[in-house]
Structures are given as structure tokens and as C-alpha cells.
Amino acid sequence: MSDTGNAPLLRAAGLRKEYGKGEGLVRAVDGVDLDVARGETLAVMGPSGCGKSTLLHLLGGLDRPSGGELWLAGRRIDHLGERALAGLRRDTIGFVFQAFHLMDELTAVENVELPALLAGRSARPARRRAAELLDQVGLADRARFLPSALSGGQRQRVAVARALVSDPQVVLADEPTGNLDSQATLEVLRLLEHLHAAGQTLVIVTHDSRIAATADRLISMRDGAFVDETRLTGGSTGNLGGLAGLTEMCEREA
Amino acid sequence: MQQEVILAMLAKEPSHGYQLRARLRQALGPLGDAMNDGQVYVTLTRLEKAGLVASEQAEAPDRPDRKVYVLTAAGHQKVADWLAEVAWPRPDLTEFHLKLIAAASAGLADPLAIVDAQRRELLRRLRDAQRAALAEPGGSAAGLLLEGIVLRLQADLHWLEACERNWTGRRNRS
Numbered sequence: 001m002s003d004t005g006n007a008p009l010l011r012a013a014g015l016r017k018e019y020g021k022g023e024g025l026v027r028a029v030d031g032v033d034l035d036v037a038r039g040e041t042l043a044v045m046g047p048s049g050c051g052k053s054t055l056l057h058l059l060g061g062l063d064r065p066s067g068g069e070l071w072l073a074g075r076r077i078d079h080l081g082e083r084a085l086a087g088l089r090r091d092t093i094g095f096v097f098q099a100f101h102l103m104d105e106l107t108a109v110e111n112v113e114l115p116a117l118l119a120g121r122s123a124r125p126a127r128r129r130a131a132e133l134l135d136q137v138g139l140a141d142r143a144r145f146l147p148s149a150l151s152g153g154q155r156q157r158v159a160v161a162r163a164l165v166s167d168p169q170v171v172l173a174d175e176p177t178g179n180l181d182s183q184a185t186l187e188v189l190r191l192l193e194h195l196h197a198a199g200q201t202l203v204i205v206t207h208d209s210r211i212a213a214t215a216d217r218l219i220s221m222r223d224g225a226f227v228d229e230t231r232l233t234g235g236s237t238g239n240l241g242g243l244a245g246l247t248e249m250c251e252r253e254a
Numbered sequence: 255m256q257q258e259v260i261l262a263m264l265a266k267e268p269s270h271g272y273q274l275r276a277r278l279r280q281a282l283g284p285l286g287d288a289m290n291d292g293q294v295y296v297t298l299t300r301l302e303k304a305g306l307v308a309s310e311q312a313e314a315p316d317r318p319d320r321k322v323y324v325l326t327a328a329g330h331q332k333v334a335d336w337l338a339e340v341a342w343p344r345p346d347l348t349e350f351h352l353k354l355i356a357a358a359s360a361g362l363a364d365p366l367a368i369v370d371a372q373r374r375e376l377l378r379r380l381r382d383a384q385r386a387a388l389a390e391p392g393g394s395a396a397g398l399l400l401e402g403i404v405l406r407l408q409a410d411l412h413w414l415e416a417c418e419r420n421w422t423g424r425r426n427r428s
Binding site: 047189191193209210212213214219220222227228230232 | 366370373374376377378380381388403404407408411412415418419422
């Protein structure tokens with residue numbers, strides 16, 4: 001499989017993750033087939049314990065599958081050794097977590113540049129890129145703030161900037177608004193819409209229907225398997241008036 | 255068009271039909287696209303027959319639309335009653351709920367498939383409403399209405415999650 005043309009950026013075939021044995025066997029991910037196109041935003045929803053977070057960890061090489069195949073940018077990655085996997089995570093995948101996972105003792109810009117420095121980029125370009133990204137997420141004036149001085153929404157925007165610092169092929173987000181109030185959710189929502197428009201490939205595991213509604217495609221998971229798929233792009237209802245009860249109001253004759 | 259809405263707009267000042275239409279459009283933003291412009295005139299005609307508004311010819315012979323509409327005393331009373339009335343649109347959850355029960359008990363369809371189909375539709379609507387809401391400038395009247403639609407859709411989607419849990423549980427127990 002080559003990394004050209006219309007080949008999916010991310011592909012899973014018969015992907016499985018099992019825990020325990022015999023009677024206690026849990027099939028957290030139970031035979032998932034998935035293609036994610038370049039530039040696509042995919043959302044995965046499902047009840048707690050349906051395996052969606054485990055799936056995301058498998059896709060990002062944070063966890064190893066029990067079976068099946070996984071491809072990223074034309075390269076098979078389910079058999080990679082620990083060192084190669086760590087390199088892959090660092091260079092090609094950006095992660096955004098529910099709990100932000102920022103370093104408390106580093107400023108916003110230091111948090112953002114950290115992965116670039118760890119990847120061997122020199123200090124100056126790393127800082128420049130980090131500053132650019134903070135500007136993109138609307139936090140240029142917060143670059144020297146510690147996470148403790150930022151709101152939840154701002155912290156998550158810093159985390160998104162950090163996920164982007166290595167120009168990843170795909171950003172994987174695990175409940176990115178799970179710890180945020182509705183105003184902060186809106187900030188992250190606008191940012192995700194922006195990334196989507198800029199052509200970033202995104203896979204988002206979420207409980208939040210507002211976040212899911214930004215996706216091109218939505219997959220519902222139950223018991224470790226995909227049970228439903230919705231394409232949200234195109235096929236618009238084109239009837240906002242109906243949503244507001246406006247149509248009914250217009251037709252009603254008091 | 256709901257008669258009370260038109261009446262209440264006339265309570266501000268006597269107006270031409272096209273002025274009412276423009277004010278409605280401004281309040282509704284992109285949602286107003288669903289509105290048929292003729293509806294305002296149809297409603298005005300009905301209101302006039304009912305004695306709730308009166309019309310007079312304005313001194314503007316160059317305009318085809320010369321009628322100016324004015325509230326009558328009865329019209330004023332109707333507006334006051336409408337403003338004092340407490341009403342809230344009923345979401346039709348009962349029908350959906352009974353549909354799931356009927357589908358399951360008669361073995362006609364998988365209730366979870368019905369939930370999935372409903373979710374697909376609501377998510378498409380949520381996407382449309384959210385896009386439109388994000389496109390509105392801060393503080394716009396239409397943005398506030400769109401926010402309400404988004405919140406209601408979210409509530410409906412939460413309830414669908416509860417439906418999903420419930421019907422998954424029943425299936426696993428049976």
C-alpha cells in the first residue's frame with residue numbers, strides 16, 4: 001500500500017483489543033474496520049465502556065492491539081517495536097486529552113514547544129512555531145502564563161496547540177471537552193471547526209453531541225464494535241426554520 | 255404567520271406590510287429564510303377581517319404597497335393577553351417513546367435501530383444549527399434563537415442516549 005492518491009491516512013482492519021482470559025475475557029475492541037481519509041474529521045460516540053477510548057489509544061499507538069492490522073500513511077504500524085512506536089507518536093500523531101495533561105511548572109509556550117524540542121528541533125524554530133500556534137488558538141497574549149493562571153478552555157487550547165507543534169498527520173482527541181463548561185466547550189468547538197477547515201485530519205472520541213456535530217462522519221460504538229455510521233457533511237436538512245418551530249408557527253392559524 | 259406575532263409588532267407603531275416583514279427577517283436571521291413573504295399579508299388580511307387591525311391608505315402614490323396597518327382596541331387587548339400567557343412548545347417525546355415500545359413488543363423493528371436513525375437526523379440538524387449559530391455575530395437576535403435550538407437538540411440527543419442504554423439493557427436481559 002502506498003502513501004499516495006486516495007489511500008486512507010489511517011486504516012484499521014479487524015482491529016481487536018482483549019483483556020483477561022476465559023470467563024473474564026473482555027473484548028474492549030471487537031473487530032473494528034475503519035478508514036479515515038486525509039483531511040477528514042471523524043467522531044466516535046458511544047456509551048461509557050463501549051471501547052471508544054481504547055480504540056483511540058490503539059489508533060495512536062498508545063496501546064497495542066490483540067489482533068488485526070493498523071496502517072498509518074501507508075505504513076503498517078501494529079507490529080512496530082516500542083522505540084519505533086514512540087518515534088511514530090512523536091512525529092506523526094498529535095494527542096489531545098480530556099484532562100489537558102499540561103506540565104504545571106511550564107508556561108503555555110514552553111508546554112507547546114516541548115514536543116518539538118524532544119523531537120530534536122532547535123530552540124529558536126521550536127519557540128517560533130509554538131508562538132505561531134498559540135496565536136492561531138487565540139492565546140498569543142497568554143504565552144507566558146502558567147497553566148494554573150488559565151481557564152479550562154484556554155488550557156485545552158494550549159493542549160491543542162501542543163498537539164499541532166510537530167505538524168502531525170493526524171490529531172487524536174479523547175473527550176476534548178469532557179472537563180469543560182459550555183462556554184469553554186464553545187471555544188474548543190470553534191478551534192476544532194477551524195482545524196477541520198484547514199484540512200487537518202482529526203479523530204475525536206466524544207460524549208458531546210456539539211463536538212460530534214462538527215465531524216464529517218460519525219461512528220456509534222457499542223460493546224467494542226461499530227453499530228452505526230452517519231455522514232454529516234452534505235445531506236443538510238436545509239430547513240433551519242423547521243428547527244425553530246418557525247414553520248409550524250407560520251402555518252398555525254390562531 | 256401566527257396572528258399574535260404580527261399584532262405585537264404593530265403595537266410598536268403603525269406599519270406597512272413590508273416593514274413588518276423586514277423586522278421579522280432581522281429578528282430571525284438565517285431562520286427567516288423558511289418564511290414565505292406572502293404570509294405576512296395573508297395574516298394582515300385575516301386580522302383586519304377579525305377587527306384586530308385597521309388599515310388606511312398612506313400618502314405614497316409611488317408605492318404599490320400603500321396600506322398602513324394600525325392596531326384596534328381589540329388588537330391591543332389581544333396582544334396584552336398574549337404577552338401575559340405562559341406557553342412552552344411541547345417536544346413530542348411521547349410518540350417516539352411509544353414507537354420504540356411498539357416496535358419492540360411486536361418484534362417489528364429493532365428499537366436501537368430506530369434510536370440510531372433518530373440520532374442521525376438530530377445530529378444533522380444540530381450541525382446545521384450550530385454552523386448557523388457560529389456564523390452569527392455576537393449579540394445578534396437570531397444568534398440567541400439559534401443557541402436555543404442547539405440546546406434543545408442537545409437535550410433530545412441526551413435523551414436518546416438514555417433510550418439507547420435502556421433498550422440495550424432490555425436486549426441483554428432477554
